[in-house]
Amino acid sequence: MSSEETPREGGANGAPPEQLALIRAGVREGKEKAPKAKPRTWRGAPVAEHLPVARVLVDKGVLHLDRYFDYAVPADLDADARPGVRVRVRFGAGRGRVRGGRREGGGLVDGFIVERLAESDYSGPLAALAQVVSPEPVLGPDLLALCRAVADRYAGSLADVLQLAVPPRNATAERAPSPDPLPPPAAPAPGSWSRYEQGPAFLESLALGGSPRAVWNALPGPGWSEEIARAVAAALASGRGALVVVPDGRVAARVDAALTTVLGEGRHVLLTADAGPEKRYRQWLAVRRGSVRAVVGTRAAMFAPVRDLGLVVVWDDGDDSHSEPHAPQPHAREVLELRAAHAHCGFLLGAWSTTVEAAQLVESGWARPLVAGRALVRAAAPLVRTVGDHDLARDEAARSARLPTLAWQVAREGLRSGPVLVQVPRRGYVPRLACANCRTPARCRHCAGPLEGQDETRLACAWCGRAEPEWHCPECGALRLRASVVGARRTAEELGRAFPSVPVRTSGREQVLDTVPGSPALVVSTPGAEPVAEGGYAAALLLDGWAMLGRQDLRSDEQALRRWIAAAALVRGQEAGGTVVVVAEPTLRPVQALVRWDPVGHALRELSERAELGFPPVSRMAAVSGPPEAVAEFLSAAELPAEAEVLGPVPLPVTPAGRAGAARRGAPPPGEIWERALVRVPPGRGAALAAALKSAQAARMARGGATPVRLRIDPPDIG
Incomplete structure (x- = not known):
């Protein structure tokens, strides 16, 4: 990620002129100059007298068709054919025409009307709109501009981004009336925001209509959801809207409950896939119509069309769920940064841990740190103890049962007063075996x-x-x-034998628990599936730390620390007797950061090393993958910036036969040999890199290249 596409440097409002130009420019790129002409009648039928031309974005997610097409508006569709509505048009049978003029034999495809014009710059006859699917305008100018900026940043097509941004139509939901908007609430009291040095000032600025930007290192414990709700209430008190994006439905439910407590009923909606298509579309329409000004949801909610946006919030931006798997694979954090720059609204990035990207936002001056004093951090965080390789070698219990003596003692002591969390890196029984x-x-x-x-x-x-x-x-x-990494079910069996009188619960992919009672129990969980315990866990055991740290990936240390802190944050504070045992080498940097509870310092050191090595987020990087011949041909044809550096290509692991969905995850098709090259540019050249790769891919698709080449800007895994 570089400073010219994200609002981190320059510009009167923190947004670089180049990025604001991308957002405000619309999407009319590659437009050919031609004599303007009014549309003729279509097969003798009259067209609309006023603004008879509809400029349509056709739902064809291919790069060489990433532009608008002009169509005539029949008189009988004039009233409903408004900008932003869904339409159907004939497309695909014409040859050599830049806009419109499709022959009657073209198939019907979906699209959106972008604008109505008095005349077209295409000199030939225009085909007519075939149908207005719905008179409901769902694509407003702000949403269109945001989607274009996202498409350009990630070298994708506007149609692909709109598929992510606009949910499928549901006629029943469109007919349902939206509620009347409620008046703005009163500005909230700071509450637990007083624990942070600049917390009350942040809320006050939002309530007065300001646009503060902050990276928030949340204190451990359950208070973060109420703090998000108070920030949303402050934005609503200024007469503006707010948007909160979280990793999954469980987290969304906690924020939803906190918003209901702070705001009351009817002031916000929950946008998640669990709601079902009709309810979700009805709530989305209530937001677009302005009936509701606050939204909390998962990844897709980053495009929610909130009116008069005053605050965007992203929680736990290091979670993989924030990265969209469908083209062009945008990240929620980056999309909300673009929205904050475009709407000149507040921005809040919060988590218990800190990503390198979050640290860069603070280092660049685009956002301010929002942290608590060290005394409060030490009081809220549990006591962290370590068991290293040297200790394991001397520990007979660890060699025979995978549970070091220290961990066994801490678990026994914790079970006297409450549940004990056991984090295991892998699911299953014995996921990986070795001789x-x-x-x-x-x-x-x-x-x-x-x-x-x-x-x-x-x-x-x-x-x-x-x-x-x-x-x-x-x-x-x-x-x-022997087991190289023992799974959650096997660990649960071993713990059940070690503590025969204590109930053992498991939480993982097969069954994820949301909460557990505060009574004594062992809760075995994989990372990210840890349930919340009533009153907090008495202790936590973080097993097999070497398995997380040993991943061959640039983010292995960052992700290990994030997952450890996410589990440890559910444990009672040190003053209440909470203790965490991590089984990992104590001298390693992530382990030391966990012991000190210093994720900010760890992220800053990681950022400094990335800057020296030229790795993201300091540089911008793109991944080009495909068969070896296709990758080589693509890179030779692309007009890359002069500063671009190509790393590789290197072979990708062969995907096993029968692995469904490999292509959607960016992996090679089963059985095929692929390579991947990384293209790196220095800060300030990310937009040029994305434009060059997009142009090369569009030219290749226009020529009908059968061999696939996949692009991804800012790949999450470059190890």
Whole structure:
């Protein structure tokens, strides 16, 4: 991420002129000059007398058609064919025409009317709109401009972004009336925001109509959801709207409950996929019509058309759920930064931990830090103790049961007063196995996939599913296996034997618990699935820390610390006796940051190292992946900026057969050999890189290239 596309440097309101130009310019790029002409009648039928031309964005998510097309407006559709409505047009049978003029044989496709004009700059005859799907205008100028800016930033098409931004139509929801808007509430009291040095001033600025921007390092504990609700209330008190984006439905439900408590009923809506298409579209329409001014939702809500936006909030921006898997794969944090610049509104990025991108926002001066004093941090955070490799080697209990003596003692002590959380990096029984003698990974004889333990006696391949009843090590011939990373279910069994009188609950992909009672129990969870305990956990055990830190990825340390802090933040504070044991080498930087509860300092050090090495977010980077010949041809044809540096290409892992959805996740199709090259540019050249890659991909698609080449701007994984 660079400073010219995100509002971090320059400009009267913190937004660089280049970015604001992208947002305000509309999307009329590549427009050919031609003599203007009024539309003729379509097959003898009269057209509208006033503004007879409709400029339409056709829902074709291909880059070489990423522009507008002109159509004639029949007289009988004149009243409903307003800017922003959904229409259907004939498209696809004409040849050599830049706009409109499609032959009658073209198929019907969906689109949106962008504007109505008196005449077209296309000199030929114009095809007519075939149908106005709905008279409800769903695409306003602000949303259109935002989607264009996102498409340009991520080298994607406007139609693809609009598919993410505008939900599918539901006729029943459109017919339902929206509620009358409520008057602005009173400005809230600071409440627990008083714990932060600049917290009350942040709320006061919002309530007075200001646009403060802050990176908020939240104190551990449950108070963060109420603090978000008070920030939203302050924005509403100024007569403006607010938008909150969170990682998942469980977190959205907590913020929803806090907003109901602080604001009362009817002042906000919850936009998540769990609501169902009709209810979600009805709530989305209430927001677009201005009936409701506050929104909380998951990733798709980043495009919610809130009127008079006064505040955007993103919680836990390091969570993978904030990254959209569908083209052009925008990140919620970046989209909300663009919205803050465009709408000149407040911006709040909050989390218990701190990402490198958040640290860059503060370092660049675009946002201010919002933190508590060290004394309050030490009081709110639990006591963190470590068990390193040297301790494990001397610990007989750790070698036999994977539970070091210190962890066992802390768990026993914690169970006297409440539940104990046990975080395990992997789900399942024994997800990864290796030879007990030479540590060679156990792999399938048919597809070379990793073997997993379904239970204590059955082995099966994680890729093809074939059973492996008689495994032996191909290197040394040994028959015994050991677990390289033990899963959550196996850990739950071991803990059940160690604490036979204590109930054991598990939370993971198969069943994610939202809350657990405050009574003594062992709660085994994978990262991100930790339930909230009533009154907080008495203790937490963070097992197999080396498995998180050992990932070959640029973000491995950052993500390990984020997941540890997310679990430890659910534990009671040190003053209440809360204790956390992390099983990882104590001298490592993320472990030390957890012990000191200093995620900000860790992020700043990571940012400094990335700057020295030229890695994101200091630089802008794009990933180009595909078959080797196609990648080489694409890079040679692309007119990259002079400062661009190409890293690679390197081979990508072969996707096993039967892996559904591999293409959607950016992986190669099953069985194909692909390569990936990384293209890096210095700060200030990110927009030029995205434009060059987009132009090259559009030209390639226009030529009908059959071999796929995939682009991704700011890839999350470059390891």
